[in-house]
Amino acid sequence: MGIPSEIRDVWIQRKRNFFIIPSPAEDEKNLRAKQFSQEGIRAGVKAAAVAAVVSAVPTLIAVRKIPWAKANLNHTAQALIISGASIAAYFITVDKTVLESARRNSRAQFDKTV
Secondary structure, X not given: OOOOHHHHHHHHHHHHOOOOOOOHHHHHHHHHHHHHHHHHHHHHHHHHHHHHHHHHHHHHHHHHHOHHXXXXXOHHHHHHHHHHHHXXXXXXXXXXXXXXXXXXXXXXXXXXXX
16 A cells, blocks of 8 residues: 555655755744744643653552542553543643744744834
């Protein structure tokens, strides 16, 4: 399945041979996009680590102390609770950070033109 290697190689060669010179504004846009995504990833990893600890402590305590949790939450359930909280925190934080960076950038661009 997929694209045969010969067609893919021809397509890549054709794409490289285009004579398009990017403007400096495009280079700046690409650089800002990379910076914003890196900033979002950093904030997301921090939030995921905090969420993992915050959700792991009560989950593990509950499994040891509460009879219902002891009977019904096996290791897989505990891992799903902890990882679910971490994944949600990561994606929510990355989304908020990237959107905030884009908002700051658009305001800066608007102030720059006015």
